Amino acid sequence: MKICSFGETLIDFTPVGVSENGNIIFERNPGGAPANLAAAAVKHGVEACFVGEVGDDIFGQFLQEKLRNQGVDTEYMIVNSRYKTTLAFVQLDEKGERSFCFYRNPGADTMIESQAVNLRAIDECDLFHYGSVSMTHNPARITTFELVKYAQQKGKILSFDPNLRMPLWNSEEEARHEIRHGLQFCDILKVAEDELIFLTGCETLEEGARQLAKKYKTPLILITEGEKGSHALIHGYYINAPTFPVSVVDTTGAGDGFLGCFLASFLKSGKTLEQLNGDDVYQMLRLANASGALSVTRKGGMPSLVTTEEAQALLDSQSES
Structure with missing residues (x-):
């Protein structure tokens, strides 16, 4: 069971306090949703490789080292000496919700070309995961869709997290067009x-999910709603799964932890999407909710990711109370 996660890895500079001079202190953390997801999947018991491009600089070296330390296969990462590794400065509000300021014009992640990618990374995996941040600029946009089509031709399961970061797009229209593609x-x-x-304009989540499922014939749609929990639409059934009350410190990476846990649980089940039933999905959502909930109690994206055992312990404690 192996996931190949394609896209960006970057440095998240996360606020960790204030200096004696009253200035915000930022900590260097590994980040990027596809990289976070690969690390989360490993923590939940499946193999994962990350495919992406970094600069030949101290930040690119740092990201490779951190991914390897997380148990992620970095054999297929690309180092480009012509461009710098992308940086993102994270701002947190009083509720722990984050916003980003990116330094990426261009960043190495946007310059990845398909001919530089070793397709063995996809050949060896069971599931290929991609996001929309790699779709914001060429050549990464072209590369993303070429790899997606290759994975589809090879019969791989395809997972997509739009992970909308509006400051990286030229316009809302462009973002909608590429994400819908x-x-x-x-x-x-x-x-x-x-x-x-953003994608549907629907007033309710269920209505939006059903609209997308009908238009794109998507077998499984997962929806995260923060402290209200998560939802899923599968085989026409709409499922709600509550989350867990926690003290929020930093929401960075929570969605990646949620999805990495869910995908790992799905692969470990040994079932196909057609074989999944509503109870299967509900149980996977609950564990993924626990994983996401615990991650927001810690700072950083990748550093906040939790193991199956930690998530299960939270799930069990709630079941007993």
Whole structure:
């Protein structure tokens, strides 16, 4: 059981306090949703490789080292000496919700070309995961869709997380167009509440999910709604799964932890998407909710990811109370 996660890895500079001079202190953390997802999947018991491009600089070296330390296969990562590794400065509000300021014009992740990618990374995997951040600029956009189509031809399960970062797009119209193009290929779609509204304009999450499922024939749609839990649409059934009350410190990476846990649980089940039933999906959502909930109690993206045992312990404690 192996996931191949394609896209960006970057440095998240996360606020960790204030200096004696009253200035914000930032900590260097490994980040990027596809990289976070690969690390989360490993923590939940499946193999994962990451395919992406970094600069030949201290940040690119740091990211490779951190991914390897997480148990992620970095054999297929690409180092480009012509461009710098992308940086993102994270701002947190009083509720722990984050916003980003990117330094990426261009970043090495946007310059990845398909001929530089070793397709063995896809050949060896069971599931290919992609996002929309790699779709914001060429040549990465072209590369993304070429790899997606290759994975589809090879019969791989395709997972897509739009992970909308509006500051990286030229316009809302461009973002919708490219993300909707990405929706044409995926078997599993994970969207946050605001992303679903952005793509469909629907007033309710269920209505939006059903609209996407009908238009794109997506077998499984997952929706995260923060403290309200998560939802899924499979075989026409709409499922709600509550989350867990926690003290929020930093929401960075929570969705990646959620999805990495869910995908790992799905692969470990040994079932196909057609064989999954509502109870299967509900149990996977609950564990994924626990994984996401615990991650928001810690700072950083990748450093906040938890193991199956930690998530299960939270799930069990709630079941007993």
